[in-house]
Amino acid sequence: QVQLMESGGGLVQPGGSLRLSCAASGSAFRFNVMGWYRQAPGKQRELVARIFSDFSTNYAGSVKGRFTISRDNAKNMVYLQMNSLKPEDTAVYYCNTAPASGTWGQGTQVTVSS
Numbered sequence: 001q002v003q004l005m006e007s008g009g010g011l012v013q014p015g016g017s018l019r020l021s022c023a024a025s026g027s028a029f030r031f032n033v034m035g036w037y038r039q040a041p042g043k044q045r046e047l048v049a050r051i052f053s054d055f056s057t058n059y060a061g062s063v064k065g066r067f068t069i070s071r072d073n074a075k076n077m078v079y080l081q082m083n084s085l086k087p088e089d090t091a092v093y094y095c096n097t098a099p100a101s102g103t104w105g106q107g108t109q110v111t112v113s114s
Helices: none
Strands: 004-007 010-012 018-024 034-039 046-051 057-059 067-072 077-082 091-097 108-112
Touching: 004 091, 018 034, 018 091, 018 108, 034 067, 034 077, 046 067, 046 077, 057 067, 077 091
Parallel strands: 010 108
Antiparallel strands: 004 018, 018 077, 034 046, 034 091, 046 057, 067 077, 091 108
């Protein structure tokens, strides 16, 4: 079972950038499809980006062109570079396999506000 720890969130002004990191355990990490999810207050958790074992990626329409997911298999890490942030990107961000499995990490709060 993969264990996950997210970090890198914070408060940023609209138009700003943040880079989220996710440390994952497990020797099979490099074979997993990994995703970044977010949950805004009062809304369901949604998948915003995923990266496959061959490093191909896809994105939700709301973040395409602004967010970039990447992975470092040697370090069991997944990253989410977020640019041109908007207030509607405010949420708790989580990483997990895609589709999600096991226990969720605590997430990292991203707040976009002036």
